[in-house]
Amino acid sequence: MAPLGARLTPLLQLMTHSASSDAVEYVAEGDDPQFRVDPDRGIHALVPGWYVMDIVLQATEGAIQRPCLYPDYGGGCSEATRIPLPQPDALGRIRALVLISRALRALRFDPTIRPARFRVGALKFSRITRPRALWFLLRGADNSSEAPTDPLLVRLIRFVKDAGRQGLSPAVDALVHRHYGASRHAAGGYVQWLDHFDPLKGPGLEQARINACQLANGPLISVVLPVYSAPLTFLKRCIDSVRDQTYRNWELCIADDASPDPRIAECLEAYARDDARIKVVIRPQNGHISEATNSALAMASGSHVAFLDHDDELSADALHQVALAIAEHPQARLLYSDEDKIDASGRRFDPHFKPGWNPELLRSQNYICHLMVIEVNLLAQVGLLRVGFEGSQDHDLVLRCTEVLLPEQICHIPKVLYHWRAIEGSTALGGDQKSYASEAGRRAVSDHLQRIHRDGAVEIVSAGCYRTLLALPASAPKVSVIIPTKDRADLLSRCVRSVLEKTEYPDVEVLVVDNGSLDPDARVLLKELRQTYQVRVLDYPIPFNFSAIINHGVRHATGDVLCLLNNDTEVINPSWLHELVGRAMQRDAGAVGAMLYYPDDTIQHAGVILGLGGVAGHVYTRMGRGTPGYMARAWVAQNMSAVTAACMAVRKEVFEEVGGFDEALPVAFNDIDFCLRLLQAGYRNVWTPYAELYHHESASRGSEDSPEKQARFAAEVHAMKWRWGGLLHDDAAYNPNLTLDQGDYGLAFPPRSPKLRVAGISN
Numbered sequence: 001m002a003p004l005g006a007r008l009t010p011l012l013q014l015m016t017h018s019a020s021s022d023a024v025e026y027v028a029e030g031d032d033p034q035f036r037v038d039p040d041r042g043i044h045a046l047v048p049g050w051y052v053m054d055i056v057l058q059a060t061e062g063a064i065q066r067p068c069l070y071p072d073y074g075g076g077c078s079e080a081t082r083i084p085l086p087q088p089d090a091l092g093r094i095r096a097l098v099l100i101s102r103a104l105r106a107l108r109f110d111p112t113i114r115p116a117r118f119r120v121g122a123l124k125f126s127r128i129t130r131p132r133a134l135w136f137l138l139r140g141a142d143n144s145s146e147a148p149t150d151p152l153l154v155r156l157i158r159f160v161k162d163a164g165r166q167g168l169s170p171a172v173d174a175l176v177h178r179h180y181g182a183s184r185h186a187a188g189g190y191v192q193w194l195d196h197f198d199p200l201k202g203p204g205l206e207q208a209r210i211n212a213c214q215l216a217n218g219p220l221i222s223v224v225l226p227v228y229s230a231p232l233t234f235l236k237r238c239i240d241s242v243r244d245q246t247y248r249n250w251e252l253c254i255a256d257d258a259s260p261d262p263r264i265a266e267c268l269e270a271y272a273r274d275d276a277r278i279k280v281v282i283r284p285q286n287g288h289i290s291e292a293t294n295s296a297l298a299m300a301s302g303s304h305v306a307f308l309d310h311d312d313e314l315s316a317d318a319l320h321q322v323a324l325a326i327a328e329h330p331q332a333r334l335l336y337s338d339e340d341k342i343d344a345s346g347r348r349f350d351p352h353f354k355p356g357w358n359p360e361l362l363r364s365q366n367y368i369c370h371l372m373v374i375e376v377n378l379l380a381q382v383g384l385l386r387v388g389f390e391g392s393q394d395h396d397l398v399l400r401c402t403e404v405l406l407p408e409q410i411c412h413i414p415k416v417l418y419h420w421r422a423i424e425g426s427t428a429l430g431g432d433q434k435s436y437a438s439e440a441g442r443r444a445v446s447d448h449l450q451r452i453h454r455d456g457a458v459e460i461v462s463a464g465c466y467r468t469l470l471a472l473p474a475s476a477p478k479v480s481v482i483i484p485t486k487d488r489a490d491l492l493s494r495c496v497r498s499v500l501e502k503t504e505y506p507d508v509e510v511l512v513v514d515n516g517s518l519d520p521d522a523r524v525l526l527k528e529l530r531q532t533y534q535v536r537v538l539d540y541p542i543p544f545n546f547s548a549i550i551n552h553g554v555r556h557a558t559g560d561v562l563c564l565l566n567n568d569t570e571v572i573n574p575s576w577l578h579e580l581v582g583r584a585m586q587r588d589a590g591a592v593g594a595m596l597y598y599p600d601d602t603i604q605h606a607g608v609i610l611g612l613g614g615v616a617g618h619v620y621t622r623m624g625r626g627t628p629g630y631m632a633r634a635w636v637a638q639n640m641s642a643v644t645a646a647c648m649a650v651r652k653e654v655f656e657e658v659g660g661f662d663e664a665l666p667v668a669f670n671d672i673d674f675c676l677r678l679l680q681a682g683y684r685n686v687w688t689p690y691a692e693l694y695h696h697e698s699a700s701r702g703s704e705d706s707p708e709k710q711a712r713f714a715a716e717v718h719a720m721k722w723r724w725g726g727l728l729h730d731d732a733a734y735n736p737n738l739t740l741d742q743g744d745y746g747l748a749f750p751p752r753s754p755k756l757r758v759a760g761i762s763n
Helices: 130-139 152-166 168-187 190-197 204-213 232-243 262-274 288-297 318-328 359-364 376-382 393-402 436-451 489-502 520-530 546-556 576-584 630-635 652-657 670-680 707-729
Strands: 004-012 014-019 024-028 034-039 049-061 068-072 093-100 106-110 116-120 123-128 221-227 250-256 278-282 304-307 334-342 348-352 372-375 410-421 456-462 465-470 479-485 508-514 535-539 561-565 569-571 589-597 603-605 608-610 616-618 647-651 684-695
Touching: 004 014, 049 130, 093 130, 123 130, 190 348, 204 318, 221 232, 221 288, 221 318, 232 250, 232 262, 250 262, 250 288, 262 278, 288 393, 304 318, 304 376, 318 334, 318 410, 334 393, 359 393, 359 436, 359 465, 359 684, 372 376, 372 393, 376 393, 393 436, 436 456, 436 465, 456 630, 465 576, 479 489, 479 546, 479 576, 489 508, 489 520, 489 569, 508 520, 508 546, 520 535, 535 546, 546 652, 546 670, 561 576, 561 652, 576 589, 576 647, 576 684, 589 670, 608 670, 608 707, 647 652, 647 684, 670 684, 670 707
Parallel strands: 221 250, 221 304, 250 278, 334 410, 479 508, 479 561, 508 535, 589 684
Antiparallel strands: 004 034, 004 123, 014 024, 024 116, 034 106, 049 093, 049 116, 049 123, 068 106, 304 372, 334 348, 334 372, 456 465, 561 647, 569 684, 589 603, 589 647, 608 616
């Protein structure tokens, strides 16, 4: 089929600078330039399906950052349906795989998010078959500037394994989600982000050396390095990254685990002769990574230990940043930083910008990973690495450390201080590179649960990701499901029926709080519900105030656990309430939120990020069901600052302790305010993907479509900003290097202040 050409018509913040026969040069005058895309045969010629899109987009002044398409499927253009595009290659070419999922009403092309001058060539779409799209996903674009980092064979094997475990269709879906997840961050331009914001770029490195000299009396940091059969090239780069540190008060303790290649021992001994700060022990027999690391630890004489793998690299300023953090927060006994990956040629990619202290996420995956620095006295307290946990020995160690620490003794440095080598066989390319590590991690988390007296089992969700199934008390606590409603009998009937028929939880009462229904069908349904076992109907005909309605329902609830539930939700999995209650019953738990989908199986709610869109917003909105999300976080339970009251579980005593919902916030943000007061009281809010429901968002209330509603919403925005101030721009469950413009965990241009984060999510 012949390619479909398209014209670009400037809509916003674009001025034509010059034109030629093959390209037009434009000036983007702001941070939101927009083109309308007009296919040659009309917008309907772009029928749903897979396309390869080609365009030349070449900057002549400034830079292209985060190009993307915005399809309008009838609800307008939004971040929820944004299609990220890769960065242009050296010739300005972009080739991207584009999925048009539904009939289009319009299509928009945003070339960049920063002022720039650029030339735009012809835009065309080539329709391709699904098998060819699959091959494109596996192979990557021919000229992409963000080519896949793992070998094609590795991607093929992963796909075949996924298809064998889950079936072909889910495996294809997972591949699509990985592709678009990677594209979203590639489109954010990590290379360009580093060009703009890496503090060690240009004169920054020399300034860092000057700054480090001012900390001459800082702590001695022992870098421990277990070595076994490392490629010599990468081993030397690893050791040189320590020797090149701007901070000078370090020692490097290396244990070679009986590598069969004699050149490795010769190399290490040469380094030791050349630098007195380097200590080397050659183990007589191989004991694997735990024993080798412990051999290196036995030589450490510093106050703190930093862990390094034999083919990775430290940022030149890594140890200086650690020393600064210790000076600023001397109570910190465990410190960790952000990290990225580095390939054989030294190209950096795939940054992992981490949250502050997040114990539930640590039980789900070893998000702390690299760089990890531990006080030596803490190691003496909890013990060294344990034999038998190889592959996840660091996860086991950090879990044991956190069990004896206060939150304020854990410090997150939100800067990339570690470069994880991505070569074949490395877990940097995916946890399935070393499958034994996942089983070791499962046992590490299981042992951890026993030590902290939480009764539950641990399952492997995917490589390096775990689910804890928490047991209920011997006598399951009674749950009061509170459902506010008005009219819309169709929604309420489906919601209540799904709770009663699809919930396997043993002790449930349903409280329907009717806010003055007038619709005849609704009144008939409410009359029926009054006669239904397990259901009570409470009349509360006041002017709409969601907070007041919830508080009224709670006053009449007899359960130990409350489950707030919108009337436009529908239960999917029978264990949903067991999952929510098991987590809500933990002594430190505040609100527990669920995974909510729109009826088309795209995500509506997977947790809330403070500051997103101004006050707070949902992440992964409109991404497909099953998407892993950023660093697989959509697959695992974790602490988040807030969750939606559309489905929220909380112990009744905790609800009452913080005063319930604030009736001064009648419609918007009352659940966010409630969650923040829970944090303030010392509780931790949790989001879990294992309680799944459908949600027809606000279907019975309507939209903010009148001047009165808009004024009320503006007042609630003002109230939240006045109450919570800077907290809305420094969510401890998020990272200041990630954007607050959309909920896809894209890069922030520019990043917010990277201040140290101590006490994490309790801030």
